[in-house]
Each structure stands twice: as C-alpha cells, then as structure tokens.
Amino acid sequence: MFKVEDLRYKYPKNPSDVINGISFEIAKGEIFGFLGPSGAGKSTTQKIMIKILEDFRGTISYNGKDIREYGDDFYEDIGVSFEMPIHFSKMTAMENIEFFLKLYKRNADVEKLMRRVGLWEHKDMMVGEFSKGMKIRLNIVRALLNEPHMLFLDEPTNGLDPTNAQILKDMIREFREAGGTVFITSHIMADIDQLCDRVAFIVEGEIKEVDSPRNLKIKYGKRTMTLEYKENGETVREEFPMDGIGQNETFLNLLQTKEIETLHSGETTLEDIFIRVTGVQLRDEQ
Amino acid sequence: MNSKRLWILIVGELSRLNKYGVFSISILVAFIWGVVLFLISDSVLGTFLPFVLFIDATMMSVMYIGAEMHFEKTESTISTMLVTPVSNAEMVLSKVLGNTIHNLISSLLIVAAFYIAGQLDFINELGFSLILVILGIVLSTATFTILGLVLSYYHKDFTDLLVSMFVIIFVLMIPAVLLMFGVIKGDFWETFMLVNPMQAVLEVIQGGFYNAAGELDLDYRYFLSLGYILVGGIVLYFFWAIPKFQDYAVRQSGV
Numbered sequence A: 001m002f003k004v005e006d007l008r009y010k011y012p013k014n015p016s017d018v019i020n021g022i023s024f025e026i027a028k029g030e031i032f033g034f035l036g037p038s039g040a041g042k043s044t045t046q047k048i049m050i051k052i053l054e055d056f057r058g059t060i061s062y063n064g065k066d067i068r069e070y071g072d073d074f075y076e077d078i079g080v081s082f083e084m085p086i087h088f089s090k091m092t093a094m095e096n097i098e099f100f101l102k103l104y105k106r107n108a109d110v111e112k113l114m115r116r117v118g119l120w121e122h123k124d125m126m127v128g129e130f131s132k133g134m135k136i137r138l139n140i141v142r143a144l145l146n147e148p149h150m151l152f153l154d155e156p157t158n159g160l161d162p163t164n165a166q167i168l169k170d171m172i173r174e175f176r177e178a179g180g181t182v183f184i185t186s187h188i189m190a191d192i193d194q195l196c197d198r199v200a201f202i203v204e205g206e207i208k209e210v211d212s213p214r215n216l217k218i219k220y221g222k223r224t225m226t227l228e229y230k231e232n233g234e235t236v237r238e239e240f241p242m243d244g245i246g247q248n249e250t251f252l253n254l255l256q257t258k259e260i261e262t263l264h265s266g267e268t269t270l271e272d273i274f275i276r277v278t279g280v281q282l283r284d285e286q
Numbered sequence B: 001m002n003s004k005r006l007w008i009l010i011v012g013e014l015s016r017l018n019k020y021g022v023f024s025i026s027i028l029v030a031f032i033w034g035v036v037l038f039l040i041s042d043s044v045l046g047t048f049l050p051f052v053l054f055i056d057a058t059m060m061s062v063m064y065i066g067a068e069m070h071f072e073k074t075e076s077t078i079s080t081m082l083v084t085p086v087s088n089a090e091m092v093l094s095k096v097l098g099n100t101i102h103n104l105i106s107s108l109l110i111v112a113a114f115y116i117a118g119q120l121d122f123i124n125e126l127g128f129s130l131i132l133v134i135l136g137i138v139l140s141t142a143t144f145t146i147l148g149l150v151l152s153y154y155h156k157d158f159t160d161l162l163v164s165m166f167v168i169i170f171v172l173m174i175p176a177v178l179l180m181f182g183v184i185k186g187d188f189w190e191t192f193m194l195v196n197p198m199q200a201v202l203e204v205i206q207g208g209f210y211n212a213a214g215e216l217d218l219d220y221r222y223f224l225s226l227g228y229i230l231v232g233g234i235v236l237y238f239f240w241a242i243p244k245f246q247d248y249a250v251r252q253s254g255v
Helices: A042-049 A093-101 A110-116 A132-144 A162-177 A189-195 A213-220 A249-257 A270-278 B003-019 B022-039 B042-075 B077-082 B088-119 B130-153 B158-180 B187-195 B197-206 B220-241 B245-252
Strands: A002-009 A019-026 A031-035 A057-062 A078-081 A150-154 A181-185 A198-203 A206-211 A224-231 A234-241 A259-265
Touching (some): A031 A189, A042 A181, B042 B077, B197 B220
Parallel strands (some): A031 A198
Antiparallel strands (some): A002 A019, A198 A206
16 A cells, blocks of 8 residues: 655755655555654654645655645545644644634544544634544544544554553544554554554664564564462562473473462563564653 | 745734734734823824824834744744745745734734724724724734734844844834924925835824825825835845845754
C-alpha cells in the first residue's frame, strides 16, 4: 500500500540530511509501528508520507502511484491523528466535527464514532472545556471522519486512561479488520506490541530493524529457559538452553521432582529491544 | 479551486470570527466610531467618515486577521487543515474573503448609521455612491488582509505582529493623514504620495463620497490608486501569501 524507497530529507536550515536513505513497505491491512527516540526522524518521515513536507529525495508510492503525483484528493483517502489537540476550542465538539466533515466527499457515521469514544454526551460542550483525554479522543474521531483507507496515528493513546486506551486500541484493530492500514508511532511499547504486525526502529535517520514484534523478540531474546524452584526452603534459579530442552534430563528431572515457582523463556520485551537498538532509555524519551 | 469547499471555508471563517469575539469587537469599534462621528462638527464630518472607513480597511483589517491567525497558531488547527483535501490557495482565499466580508459589514454599519441619521436630519446628509464606497472598502480590506496574513507568517505571536503593524501602518499613515488634513499641500505631493499604499486606500475610499459641489470627484489619482491597490493585492497574494503559506503552515505543525 505504501512503499518508501531510499527516502532522504534535509531541512533547509540543516547542514545534513535528517533522513538518510530509509526504505520500508507497509502492506494493505497491516498495522505498522514506527519507533525511535526523539529527533530520530519519526515525525519527519510521517510528515513526508502525509505530504506536509515536500522536496524529499527517493520515492514514496501509495497504491502504486508516486505521492508527488497525488493532488489534494490524497487526503480523501487518509486520516491523520496528531499527538496534540487540534480543535477550535471556542466551538463545540460537534461544531468542530461538522466543519471538518463538510470538507470530505466520504462521510463517516459521526454519532457512532462519537458514542464509541464516549463523547456523544459531550458533543455540545466547548472543546476548550474538554480534558486532555477527551481532546485526544476527539482527534481520533476527526481522523476517521472521511472513512479513510490509511490511518496515521501519532502517539494515539498518550494521555488516555486505561479504559479509553483499550477502546482506542479496539477501534484500531477493527479498522484493520475492515481492510484499513495503519501507520503508528508511540512511546508506549505495550501498545505497539499488542497492536502492530510489524515495527521499524529508526535511529538518526536510518532504519535499524524492521520485523514483527514476535520475530524481534526471538532475535533479541536469549534462547533459554529459566526455572525457579524451592529447595530446602530457598529459591533456586537455573537456566537451560532452549535447544534440545525436551531431552535435557536435568531440566526434566527438576520439573518432575521440585516445587516449581516460575518458568520463563528468555524472550525479551519490545522495550528492551528499543533500548538495545536505539541506545536510548524510554523514560528519557517520555 | 473548489467553489463549494471555498464557501464552506468562508462560512467557517465567519463563524470563528464570531465565536472568538472578533466580530463583537469590530461591532464595538464601529459603534465607538459612530459615537465619535456624531459628536464632531458637521464641517469635518465629510472628511472624518472616509478617514474612519480608511482606518477600518487598513489597520483594523491587519489586526483582525492577525488575531485570527494567532488563535489558529495557539490551537494548532492549521496542522489538521493541512491534511484535508483543502488546497493552500483555498485556505488563504477563504481567510481573505472571510475577513473582507467581516470588515465590510462593520464598515457598512457605520455608513448606514450616518445615512439614516442624515435622512432623519440629525446630521448633515453625506452624499456618497454606495457602489464606490463598497468597492473601495472591499479592495482595500482584501489587500490589507493579505498584508496582515503575510506579516503573521513572520511573527511568532500576536504582540510581535502588533508592534510591527503599528510601526508599518504609522510610518505609512502619517504622511497620508497630513495630506488629508492639508498639512502637506500641492499637486506634486498629491501625486507623489500615491506610491504610499495607505494614501492609495484613502484616495479610493474618499472617491466614493461626493465633494462640496455634490459630485463624485474621480480624477486620475482615483483610478491610479484603484489600480495600485488591485495589482498590489494580486501580486502580494500570488507571489507571497500563497507560496509562503506552506512554509508557515509546516512550521506550525511543529517542524
């Protein structure tokens, strides 16, 4: 659906490129995560893909056609949810939505969307009186107004309570199940892990990894099994190689004879992979 | 240019000018000007009413569009407009037309008040050609709105814009006002001063009012000024306001 090839970009006032020849593809119906530390080039890449930034080098094609050849009708097909609130604060939620709705040829069922994110009861409230979470939810409604085929989400769950974050994640999955494609950036690795079919890590304008969360966990994890069991009132911890574990007599003997407390594979987390690939602690990012 | 979408944008602009209180402020300003005009003597009324319309079309146009752009900056709404099918030209034109319609309404309120007061013999009746007055207000407001838009591209906040605006407007306005009230006199100055856009606006607005003989006094200066404002506005729109809008909008989206 989206194909990025050898993308390079330099801001006019910068001495060098901030995007250094990145390439990746996003398949139709895929949820693609784009991760990296601040200043790595995530937002720049997204802004190029949504045609806000021009004068890039390389090629980006959407549905087989160079995005440079698309006119403003490109935006009939995509939805963008920004991280920051982007509404007219002295207008009600509904006045905001109705204004944007009229700008598109295709219109979604607004009541259904607003009800889904729990804003229908607040539709006549001034957006300036909304909490941050409500504004973020309204951003999502705004992004889905034109029934897009491709959705760009920048930190979609940032600022949402767990219940609303879950609703939003469900909506993203439903969007994918209905045939939609999603490009998502987030610092919340648990969300990325739950949602994304594949993720790319970008560092200093270069892509270091592109793969599914599962494959990355296998690649960066240790192929071991760690066993914790009780012996003489104390917890004993032993690690075994994953290869040939079914024939490892010591391991099997411990399973049969000891009181097992925990049993873990050496699979790592996406957060650990982020730190290893980018060299940046996530808490420094947030 | 999609005319249906342009209309939606203009209605949106007018609605926001109303919601954000800009419309109320302009009505209040019009009311204050009205009161001032009622209090001044009939002998200077004929000069002062065009002067009020001139201030409305120039300084106030820049201020109103500056305020609107400031609200958009603080609310980041320009980011979301960039990802709609609306073109930059439609966005810029809707702002120019929205502000022009808004300013025309407030100016016409003043003109209407004086027309009615004149008809009821409260004040000396002022003769004017409504078509020429509207033409003058529309052209001047549109051109100064474009100027205000361009100024707002280069200022980080509204206060910054106001400072620049006052410097530019006063530097240009003082000679025009001196000429208007007869401090500077003579054919040379009257012609030379037409290079000043503020002077051109004054000529165009004054051109809509009858002179002492009860006739319209449309000489070469009027037509030169009309052409100057029209061409100046078009040049500013196509060579500055539109091409620089994308850079401005991208900066507002956090780049």
